[in-house]
Amino acid sequence: MSAVARKVCMIGDFGVGKTSLVARFVHSTFSDKYLTTIGVKVDSKEVALPGRAPCKLVLWDIAGRSHLDALNMTYLRGAAALLLVADGTRERSLNATLDLLMQARTLLPDAVAVLAVNKLDLVEQWEVAPSALAELRRTLPVHETSARSGEGVEAAFSDIAARLAA
Amino acid sequence: MRNADTGGGDRPSAVPAPVPTLDAADSGGYERLRRLLIGKELDALDALDARVDTLGRSQSELPARLPDAILRAQEGAGSERITAALARPVAGALGTAVRENRQVIVDVLFPVIGPAIRKAIAEALRALVADLNRALESSFTPRGIRWRIEAWRSGVPYAEIVLKHTLRYGIDHVFLIERDSGLVLDRESAPHLPVLDADAIAGMLTAIGEFVRDSVGQDESGTLDAARVGEHLLWVVQGPRANLACFIHGVPPARLHALLEQRLEAIHAEYDEISYADEGVGEWRHLLQPDALMRDARAGDEAAAPAASRWPIVLLALAALALIAWAIVRERREASALAELRAELSSRPGFVLTGIDARRDGWIVHGLADPDAEPIAPLLSRAPHRATLDASGYLSTDDAIIARRARRLLDAPSTVTTSVRDGILALGGHASREWIAAARERAAWVPGVRSADFAVAAERDRAASEALSAIARAMPERVVTFARDTEPAPESAAVVDAIVADARRAEALGKTAGVGIAWIASGTNDDPGSEAVNAHLRTERAQWLVDALRARGVANVAVASDDPSLAEAHRRGAFIRLAVPPR
Numbered sequence: 067m068s069a070v071a072r073k074v075c076m077i078g079d080f081g082v083g084k085t086s087l088v089a090r091f092v093h094s095t096f097s098d099k100y101l102t103t104i105g106v107k108v109d110s111k112e113v114a115l116p117g118r119a120p121c122k123l124v125l126w127d128i129a130g131r132s133h134l135d136a137l138n139m140t141y142l143r144g145a146a147a148l149l150l151v152a153d154g155t156r157e158r159s160l161n162a163t164l165d166l167l168m169q170a171r172t173l174l175p176d177a178v179a180v181l182a183v184n185k186l187d188l189v190e191q192w193e194v195a196p197s198a199l200a201e202l203r204r205t206l207p208v209h210e211t212s213a214r215s216g217e218g219v220e221a222a223f224s225d226i227a228a229r230l231a232a
Numbered sequence: 233m234r235n236a237d238t239g240g241g242d243r244p245s246a247v248p249a250p251v252p253t254l255d256a257a258d259s260g261g262y263e264r265l266r267r268l269l270i271g272k273e274l275d276a277l278d279a280l281d282a283r284v285d286t287l288g289r290s291q292s293e294l295p296a297r298l299p300d301a302i303l304r305a306q307e308g309a310g311s312e313r314i315t316a317a318l319a320r321p322v323a324g325a326l327g328t329a330v331r332e333n334r335q336v337i338v339d340v341l342f343p344v345i346g347p348a349i350r351k352a353i354a355e356a357l358r359a360l361v362a363d364l365n366r367a368l369e370s371s372f373t374p375r376g377i378r379w380r381i382e383a384w385r386s387g388v389p390y391a392e393i394v395l396k397h398t399l400r401y402g403i404d405h406v407f408l409i410e411r412d413s414g415l416v417l418d419r420e421s422a423p424h425l426p427v428l429d430a431d432a433i434a435g436m437l438t439a440i441g442e443f444v445r446d447s448v449g450q451d452e453s454g455t456l457d458a459a460r461v462g463e464h465l466l467w468v469v470q471g472p473r474a475n476l477a478c479f480i481h482g483v484p485p486a487r488l489h490a491l492l493e494q495r496l497e498a499i500h501a502e503y504d505e506i507s508y509a510d511e512g513v514g515e516w517r518h519l520l521q522p523d524a525l526m527r528d529a530r531a532g533d534e535a536a537a538p539a540a541s542r543w544p545i546v547l548l549a550l551a552a553l554a555l556i557a558w559a560i561v562r563e564r565r566e567a568s569a570l571a572e573l574r575a576e577l578s579s580r581p582g583f584v585l586t587g588i589d590a591r592r593d594g595w596i597v598h599g600l601a602d603p604d605a606e607p608i609a610p611l612l613s614r615a616p617h618r619a620t621l622d623a624s625g626y627l628s629t630d631d632a633i634i635a636r637r638a639r640r641l642l643d644a645p646s647t648v649t650t651s652v653r654d655g656i657l658a659l660g661g662h663a664s665r666e667w668i669a670a671a672r673e674r675a676a677w678v679p680g681v682r683s684a685d686f687a688v689a690a691e692r693d694r695a696a697s698e699a700l701s702a703i704a705r706a707m708p709e710r711v712v713t714f715a716r717d718t719e720p721a722p723e724s725a726a727v728v729d730a731i732v733a734d735a736r737r738a739e740a741l742g743k744t745a746g747v748g749i750a751w752i753a754s755g756t757n758d759d760p761g762s763e764a765v766n767a768h769l770r771t772e773r774a775q776w777l778v779d780a781l782r783a784r785g786v787a788n789v790a791v792a793s794d795d796p797s798l799a800e801a802h803r804r805g806a807f808i809r810l811a812v813p814p815r
Contacts, residue, residue: 073415100439107436108414108439126414144410
């Protein structure tokens with residue numbers, strides 16, 4: 067059963083751990099230096115789905131910034147899903163990520179969006195309150211992840227694949 | 233503590249007496265007291281002083297000790313640490329040096345960069361030379377000849393044709409990429425290539441294209457169409473909904489790019505809306521196969537070659553016809569010339585033609601030739617081809633040749649005519665008696681001569697004849713005179729003697745010249761007397777001379793019949809003259 071490829075763009079503020087999440091999830095083909103040169107790095111990973119054809123996620127790791135410029139918007143074109151990444155230890159990063167989502171929605175109103183609150187291994191230092199996350203879960207699928215330990219990473223990407231295949 | 237010293241002799245005398253304390257003279261006791269009170273602090277202070285001194289000395293000695301320290305650090309397991317530790321500062325220092333002392337860096341790197349560039353150029357040239365060598369080696373092969381014909385027909389220089397065929401290339405991958413998402417709609421790769429993450433590559437390629445367009449392109453039309461790294465080339469053919477990316481190594485023909493554009497146009501035309509969700513994904517694989525693309529590009533090159541002009545073929549045909557016509561005419565002329573030569577040689581006396589080899593490099597005439605026949609060479613020199621004679625000797629029985637042979641063998645003078653008929657040699661004209669005598673003996677030995685018919689007149693000896701003529705002319709001048717009637721004058725005896733001498737010499741000359749000598753004597757008279765008397769006297773006087781000569785041994789003298797004209801001599805005399813004057 068051949069896999070169906072889908073484009074997934076990862077957006078989030080600088081330093082929230084997007085690249086680390088990808089590195090935890092896939093074996094990268096390209097160097098991270100592309101993030102600092104052209105502002106994006108692309109990898110892919112095939113995700114098995116029970117009872118369905120596997121889904122191949124083509125992950126566009128867009129360099130972290132608080133807003134999307136014209137070039138970043140072109141990177142978003144054709145994306146089927148958005149993986150929003152925030153740093154649980156920095157509440158501002160969550161706000162910035164939600165702002166990025168609002169921007170991306172102008173181009174991708176129907177794209178699947180999943181939020182990954184990263185750095186779960188530093189949960190004791192989190193500024194994001196559980197109540198805020200509970201509130202967010204009412205509008206967005208939220209996953210608490212740790213790129214360092216790997217906790218929640220597979221689940222987040224699998225959730226995206228499942229939602230895309232649905 | 234130290235200002236509690238009590239031993240100073242320069243203290244002013246006005247100073248009041250010190251407070252009673254330890255005995256001033258007991259300095260050792262004071263020192264012990266001080267040691268008891270602050271001994272630990274003093275030791276710590278001394279240790280600090282010593283450490284400061286050591287640190288100061290180490291600092292000053294650091295530049296001298298650093299090289300040795302680095303060398304020691306590179307030994308054993310410490311080498312990786314020192315390398316890691318120095319990597320960043322060295323890189324930083326190098327970067328600073330490049331920015332601030334660029335010329336120094338350039339000068340230092342020049343000996344390294346120069347050979348590297350030369351090596352790269354040499355490698356490229358070697359590859360090109362290898363290609364050209366292959367092309368030159370194939371110059372005289374069927375393929376090389378075919379390329380030359382192609383160059384001739386298309387008007388393209390031969391070198392370009394060679395380069396077109398010899399510069400090899402290959403297609404590694406062909407991706408059909410959705411323009412917006414960068415997802416791979418379909419792909420084909422050459423066999424035996426390692427597996428690659430096509431989706432990631434296509435995504436990065438799309439991202440780089442967007443980046444280039446955003447960075448460089450001034451409008452929407454600015455796109456990344458090609459990129460080259462070393463011998464690898466990437467062509468991106470842009471379409472409204474999908475792009476075609478072709479990864480190539482080597483030097484592809486321009487025709488391939490046009491073919492890729494055609495394929496992408498065909499894909500767009502076939503599917504109104506290309507997207508990854510379409511069921512038609514995979515349907516275009518046959519359009520993307522590298523081998524098929526290269527084959528079609530090659531076929532397209534050949535088909536796109538300019539239509540060959542018919543003029544060269546027409547001219548070629550005309551030239552061929554002219555060549556054939558010329559060959560036919562030449563063949564006929566040669567046949568005619570050969571027949572003519574054959575006829576001439578067949579009819580030529582003294583030559584028996586046995587055959588003519590008409591070869592491409594010339595004719596060879598075979599036959600039998602009599603040495604006395606006419607030379608064949610002048611006849612052969614008129615032939616249209618180089619003709620050589622291959623002849624053997626023989627003796628001809630042809631009458632004309634026998635006549636020539638007889639003339640040669642008999643050494644016939646030009647005054648002798650020769651002819652042969654039915655083996656009978658006929659000789660005419662005149663010749664010396666000696667030749668005639670010799671010819672009579674040798675004529676029978678001439679090959680082909682059955683008999684000889686001599687009609688050759690013997691010639692006189694020319695000198696003898698001339699001398700004889702001189703004597704004949706002078707003889708009548710010797711006149712014997714008479715005193716009266718037949719009585720000789722006193723001087724007549726001497727004249728008779730002279731006549732006898734001349735007569736004898738003439739006799740000898742006559743023998744030499746082959747002429748018979750005969751004299752006749754005549755008499756003359758003076759004026760008086762009758763004619764009858766004078767005629768009688770003339771006869772008498774002639775008889776007298778005859779008798780006188782016979783008496784002296786000259787017998788061949790006769791009296792001539794009377795000649796009345798001799799009466800005109802007007803003197804009494806007698807003389808002799810030759811009966812037949814020499815020719």
